[in-house]
Amino acid sequence: MTQTDTRPSVDPRLLERPVLPTEWLHPAGREPSGDWARLPFGSSRMLPSAAYTSPLVFRWEQRHVFAAGWTCVGREDELRVGPDEPSGRPLTQRVVAVGDVSVVLTWPGDEVVALANTCRHRAHELLAEDDSATRQSLVCPYHAWSYDLAGRLRQAPGYHGMAGFEPADHGLVRLPVQRWHGWLFVHAASPLSDPVVADFDTYVGGLDEIVSPYAPEDLELGARHTYEVAANWKVITENYHECYHCPLIHPELCQVSPPESGHNHDLAGAWVGGCMDLRDGMETMSVTGRSDGRPLAGVSRTTVEYLGLWPNLLISAHPDYVMTHRMVPLTADRTWVECSWYVPRIGDGQSVDPSYAVEFWDITNRQDWKACESVQRGLSSPHASPGPFGPGEDAVHAFVQLVARCYQGQPVTRDHAGSAPTTAGAPSPGRLR
Numbered sequence: 303m304t305q306t307d308t309r310p311s312v313d314p315r316l317l318e319r320p321v322l323p324t325e326w327l328h329p330a331g332r333e334p335s336g337d338w339a340r341l342p343f344g345s346s347r348m349l350p351s352a353a354y355t356s357p358l359v360f361r362w363e364q365r366h367v368f369a370a371g372w373t374c375v376g377r378e379d380e381l382r383v384g385p386d387e388p389s390g391r392p393l394t395q396r397v398v399a400v401g402d403v404s405v406v407l408t409w410p411g412d413e414v415v416a417l418a419n420t421c422r423h424r425a426h427e428l429l430a431e432d433d434s435a436t437r438q439s440l441v442c443p444y445h446a447w448s449y450d451l452a453g454r455l456r457q458a459p460g461y462h463g464m465a466g467f468e469p470a471d472h473g474l475v476r477l478p479v480q481r482w483h484g485w486l487f488v489h490a491a492s493p494l495s496d497p498v499v500a501d502f503d504t505y506v507g508g509l510d511e512i513v514s515p516y517a518p519e520d521l522e523l524g525a526r527h528t529y530e531v532a533a534n535w536k537v538i539t540e541n542y543h544e545c546y547h548c549p550l551i552h553p554e555l556c557q558v559s560p561p562e563s564g565h566n567h568d569l570a571g572a573w574v575g576g577c578m579d580l581r582d583g584m585e586t587m588s589v590t591g592r593s594d595g596r597p598l599a600g601v602s603r604t605t606v607e608y609l610g611l612w613p614n615l616l617i618s619a620h621p622d623y624v625m626t627h628r629m630v631p632l633t634a635d636r637t638w639v640e641c642s643w644y645v646p647r648i649g650d651g652q653s654v655d656p657s658y659a660v661e662f663w664d665i666t667n668r669q670d671w672k673a674c675e676s677v678q679r680g681l682s683s684p685h686a687s688p689g690p691f692g693p694g695e696d697a698v699h700a701f702v703q704l705v706a707r708c709y710q711g712q713p714v715t716r717d718h719a720g721s722a723p724t725t726a727g728a729p730s731p732g733r734l735r
């Protein structure tokens with residue numbers, strides 16, 4: 303059976319190029335070209351609408367943002383649980399998509415390994431999409447070459463004794479993978495030890511000192527919602543990084559957290575974020591402001607952190623739970639979002655009921671998705687053009703600068719050495735009047 307490929311035809315060499323062709327961002331001179339990316343906050347503008355709507359830009363991003371970034375593929379403990387594994391044995395192998403590259407995660411022991419899901423014989427996939435297994439070897443379904451969990455070729459039927467054939471030359475391609483506070487991050491575009499791969503600690507940079515006190519690795523999954531949002535992943539991220547919109551669309555949020563509160567962090571790394579305050583007497587982000595959970599030890603009881611690690615993990619750290627949004631772009635105008643609530647383990651077979659947090663954030667998520675979907679429709683209008691950043695949108699500007707650096711083939715990791723906060727990141731409607 304053949305299927306019609308509806309993707310736009312494009313010279314594959316353009317997709318391989320680490321610099322986004324500028325004509326894809328400015329088709330037919332519809333929007334001013336100019337180096338919008340380099341302008342400082344206050345004089346720069348939003349991204350051109352094609353950045354959010356063009357299938358070509360989307361395909362380029364799949365390779366150069368997601369496959370060639372440190373993309374979060376989920377929590378390791380959750381990735382090891384198989385949907386069809388009645389024995390409860392942890393998985394030894396699982397397929398994940400990282401941008402446009404298929405990857406097999408394996409666990410030969412305590413170590414985690416990432417392998418290209420591409421056989422070294424004739425490139426058949428070793429495991430099908432979303433597949434997983436508890437076997438100790440990877441066997442290609444095409445001609446039965448088999449590999450161990452470290453990717454070494456063990457059997458190549460019919461090749462035994464063949465002159466010039468060295469199994470050691472035909473192992474699966476190993477890819478960089480990192481653990482960080484319970485999550486796994488894969489860099490799928492380059493082999494392990496390739497010097498183009500950003501050092502992970504440098505990439506995370508100063509984010510670690512903000513996230514570490516919450517010890518997400520010690521928390522357990524309390525609840526999860528998944529959403530398919532009809533908006534580009536950058537629209538969702540930009541919306542996350544400003545509360546300028548809060549007074550208009552989030553009445554529940556404004557009851558517990560002043561939308562003009564907080565400040566942005568200015569630390570090194572490939573991330574953007576800041577914190578906001580809880581109102582006096584409020585314990586957490588919930589409809590009532592009360593917590594039905596347990597406070598996390600050693601973290602602020604009066605603030606909530608909103609942190610976006612490039613490219614796809616948003617971490618919202620509360621006094622009593624950590625919520626994440628993990629984004630998987632599906633098309634230029636659709637994004638799958640996994641929203642997870644992580645709560646403290648309390649033992650004795652008991653667990654925290656996170657309903658209070660889920661109720662609040664599901665309301666807020668849906669308010670945000672509605673706005674993001676409207677923005678996406680607006681961006682597809684021939685009359686859309688990049689607007690200026692307002693005073694409360696400096697974190698959006700910081701994110702757009704990461705995008706712009708990536709489009710220009712530059713590293714996205716900021717190397718700020720200082721830790722002084724920038725001006726308030728949350729909106730200040732008073733300053734706009």
Ligand code: FES
Pocket residue numbers: 421422423424425426442443444445446447
């Ligand atoms: S393609 Fe995998 S064994 Fe032939």
Ligand SMILES: [Fe+2]
Pocket residue numbers: 541547548552670
């Ligand atoms: Fe919002």
